[in-house]
Amino acid sequence: MYRYDETDRQIIMDRVAQFRGQTDRFLSGDLPEAEFLPLRLQNGLYVQRFAPMLRICIPYGMLSSPQLRRLARISRDYDKGYAHFTTRQNVQFNWPKLEDVPDILAELAEVEMHGVQTSGNCIRNTTTDQFAGVTDEEIVDPRPYCEIIRQWSTFHPEFAFLPRKFKIAVNACPDSDRAAIQVHDIGLQMIRNDAGELGFQVRVGGGLGRTPLIGSVIREFLPELDLLTYLDAILRVYNRYGRRDNKYKARIKILVKALGPEAFAEKVEAEWAHIKDSPARLTEAEIDRIKVHFSSPAYLTVEQIDTAAFEKAREENTFFGNWVNRNVTEHRVPGYAAVTLTLKKLGVPPGDVTDKQLDALASLCEQYSFGELRVTHEQNVVLADVRKDQLFDLWTAIKPLGFATPNLGTLTDMICCPGGDYCSLANAKSIPVAEALQARFDDLDYLYDLGPIDLNISGCMNACGHHHVGNIGVLGVDKKGEEWYQVSLGGASGQDADIGKILGPSFAREQMPEVIDRILQTYVDQRQGDETFLDTYRRIGINPFKERVYASAS
Amino acid sequence: MPLLLDSGQQTEDLWVVLPRSDTPADQTIPDGKVLIHLASWEAQRDELKDRASEIGVWLDSDDEPERLATEALSLPVLAVNFPVFSDGRGYSIARLIRERLGYTGDLLAIGDVLVDQLFYMKRCGINQFRLRSDQKTDAAVAALSTFSDSYQSSVEQPLPLFRRRPA
Numbered sequence: 001m002y003r004y005d006e007t008d009r010q011i012i013m014d015r016v017a018q019f020r021g022q023t024d025r026f027l028s029g030d031l032p033e034a035e036f037l038p039l040r041l042q043n044g045l046y047v048q049r050f051a052p053m054l055r056i057c058i059p060y061g062m063l064s065s066p067q068l069r070r071l072a073r074i075s076r077d078y079d080k081g082y083a084h085f086t087t088r089q090n091v092q093f094n095w096p097k098l099e100d101v102p103d104i105l106a107e108l109a110e111v112e113m114h115g116v117q118t119s120g121n122c123i124r125n126t127t128t129d130q131f132a133g134v135t136d137e138e139i140v141d142p143r144p145y146c147e148i149i150r151q152w153s154t155f156h157p158e159f160a161f162l163p164r165k166f167k168i169a170v171n172a173c174p175d176s177d178r179a180a181i182q183v184h185d186i187g188l189q190m191i192r193n194d195a196g197e198l199g200f201q202v203r204v205g206g207g208l209g210r211t212p213l214i215g216s217v218i219r220e221f222l223p224e225l226d227l228l229t230y231l232d233a234i235l236r237v238y239n240r241y242g243r244r245d246n247k248y249k250a251r252i253k254i255l256v257k258a259l260g261p262e263a264f265a266e267k268v269e270a271e272w273a274h275i276k277d278s279p280a281r282l283t284e285a286e287i288d289r290i291k292v293h294f295s296s297p298a299y300l301t302v303e304q305i306d307t308a309a310f311e312k313a314r315e316e317n318t319f320f321g322n323w324v325n326r327n328v329t330e331h332r333v334p335g336y337a338a339v340t341l342t343l344k345k346l347g348v349p350p351g352d353v354t355d356k357q358l359d360a361l362a363s364l365c366e367q368y369s370f371g372e373l374r375v376t377h378e379q380n381v382v383l384a385d386v387r388k389d390q391l392f393d394l395w396t397a398i399k400p401l402g403f404a405t406p407n408l409g410t411l412t413d414m415i416c417c418p419g420g421d422y423c424s425l426a427n428a429k430s431i432p433v434a435e436a437l438q439a440r441f442d443d444l445d446y447l448y449d450l451g452p453i454d455l456n457i458s459g460c461m462n463a464c465g466h467h468h469v470g471n472i473g474v475l476g477v478d479k480k481g482e483e484w485y486q487v488s489l490g491g492a493s494g495q496d497a498d499i500g501k502i503l504g505p506s507f508a509r510e511q512m513p514e515v516i517d518r519i520l521q522t523y524v525d526q527r528q529g530d531e532t533f534l535d536t537y538r539r540i541g542i543n544p545f546k547e548r549v550y551a552s553a554s
Numbered sequence: 555m556p557l558l559l560d561s562g563q564q565t566e567d568l569w570v571v572l573p574r575s576d577t578p579a580d581q582t583i584p585d586g587k588v589l590i591h592l593a594s595w596e597a598q599r600d601e602l603k604d605r606a607s608e609i610g611v612w613l614d615s616d617d618e619p620e621r622l623a624t625e626a627l628s629l630p631v632l633a634v635n636f637p638v639f640s641d642g643r644g645y646s647i648a649r650l651i652r653e654r655l656g657y658t659g660d661l662l663a664i665g666d667v668l669v670d671q672l673f674y675m676k677r678c679g680i681n682q683f684r685l686r687s688d689q690k691t692d693a694a695v696a697a698l699s700t701f702s703d704s705y706q707s708s709v710e711q712p713l714p715l716f717r718r719r720p721a
Binding site (some may be wrong): 005007010011018024025030035039121152153157158159161162207228239240274278279280282283285286522 | 631641645649652670671673677680693696700701704707713715716719720
């Protein structure tokens with residue numbers, strides 16, 4: 001992964017000093033709350049329902065073992081001993097004290113971490129595929145480009161006060177998309193043109209929130225060296241012309257929709273023509289410099305790995321076999337596998353980890369995966385480089401930690417925001433719904449029979465739980481001060497991205513397990529052959545589900 | 555309050571900022587050094603020709619810097635207004651005035667100009683700051699050198715860090 005040089009380190013130390021000064025001025029009354037607000041947000045600090053919340057950036061999801069240990073220590077020393085992985089590959093502390101935040105940021109800076117631009121109306125963390133660099137599906141490792149974007153977007157002088165927040169995601173797989181790039185402000189699909197040159201298909205104006213939209217392609221092929229100047233052009237058009245009169249209409253998707261994607265693209269191209277050959281243009285040398293940081297670790301050859309023992313264990317032990325089938329992913333290097341550790345254990349809010357678990361993850365990635373780990377947008381973590389002959393040991397080690405629930409990709413591997421238990425924006429609690437569903441659908445055989453289903457829960461229409469793109473989406477709504485839940489069906493976040501359709505009137509929390517059960521029964525009754533839930537929904541439409549769910553005696 | 559310069563030094567603020575007028579052609583332009591809104595200058599620039607050294611033009615955050623005629627680029631002062639500090643359009647406007655139009659005179663930030671935005675303003679080519687009256691000068695001077703280096707190309711340093719990194 002990327003390691004700082006002296007300049008990177010100095011810049012991040014300068015940031016800590018800057019925020020310490022700003023916090024002092026706020027606490028002494030020199031800096032009014034309204035003016036401190038965007039400054040603290042751009043360092044990840046929210047003031048939440050019960051306490052401040054601090055969001056720490058994990059660039060495109062990559063963490064090292066010293067970073068994990070530092071997060072564990074911070075959660076012990078400054079918080080209540082746990083942290084929460086988010087749907088954008090970041091991590092949050094829910095209980096820090098405002099006056100401690102500069103010290104926390106200083107501790108993070110020592111391990112090359114920060115809270116820079118994890119909130120506020122600026123360019124946020126760039127996200128990508130959690131299997132980047134290890135999947136044989138990709139045409140190139142997207143992480144060097146994410147790092148290049150990270151550096152370009154960090155303290156960009158022109159784009160710190162955009163109309164609204166701005167999220168970029170990169171995908172390098174032609175046939176799959178684990179980064180949900182079509183629902184980002186900018187989605188970059190890495191491609192090769194007919195001449196074999198590397199570049200990006202550029203999509204703009206996707207997003208969730210109140211106005212869920214799939215992004216539009218504004219350029220079919222952007223050569224890789226033009227990446228940064230083209231991003232500058234898009235951001236400049238948005239900064240100048242995006243709406244600032246209404247925060248619900250301020251995202252770039254509204255501008256793209258209002259102008260039309262073609263007219264928007266023309267504006268970007270016109271701007272870009274002025275700057276494409278400026279010194280801001282990326283260089284081969286820089287791409288090469290960054291790529292060195294993402295070179296392959298010292299893999300053994302497949303002959304050095306006892307894969308036969310692994311295959312034997314897989315056959316002999318059904319539980320291990322189930323886990324391998326579900327939670328272990330093929331690796332581009334023979335003899336290796338990528339392992340997803342699920343943070344979706346019954347009774348634990350999705351994405352939550354204790355300090356002890358963070359320390360354990362640090363040791364696990366040192367022992368099994370070259371000291372690195374990735375956070376996924378489904379709020380799980382991945383050990384990306386595990387030898388197959390060590391999978392059984394790893395499985396044995398993670399079972400008591402609660403990381404081996406073999407439910408990856410199934411109904412109970414839910415995405416869920418912190419909801420009304422923690423977040424001051426939420427209309428409704430989301431975690432109790434997730435827990436009730438996990439309790440109701442705890443039969444693994446049934447879950448396996450249902451196959452892949454994304455169930456996503458958001459506590460409000462800001463959509464941090466990505467409910468629009470869940471095959472089943474649940475949205476917390478407020479009806480006269482009471483918490484209700486609206487269900488949508490048919491959303492998807494991959495290459496076939498789609499926004500879910502609302503099923504009908506919303507439900508009380510205690511009705512939710514029964515509602516989901518009826519939806520699942522409809523699928524089971526109607527499916528043909530190997531159809532997934534999404535396939536069946538796309539074939540039969542929403543009505544059969546609606547009829548069953550709203551039939552009497554609910 | 556004196557004007558803060560990008561060097562951290564201060565100088566007397568001699569400019570009177572005339573507000574935007576609904577009838578720019580009829581706006582009375584007083585004697586002395588005056589900053590007038592782009593629309594007023596466009597409407598009256600022939601009459602103001604003889605006063606070139608004491609007229610400056612300011613742009614609001616919804617103005618298009620592309621509208622600035624060539625004559626405007628020889629004025630001693632242009633200014634960018636920040637109606638509220640969180641309106642970031644002024645940063646793009648400043649860069650366009652410097653990088654696209656090639657303006658080399660003084661570029662002022664006016665309006666809601668606060669300590670914590672100065673560093674970015676400076677990088678976007680603004681070299682004089684009319685701070686909001688409650689801002690503390692020592693904090694403002696310190697803010698001008700918040701970061702020891704920056705990643706991106708800017709007016710101040712056109713070469714992005716990746717073209718300057720030690721090997």
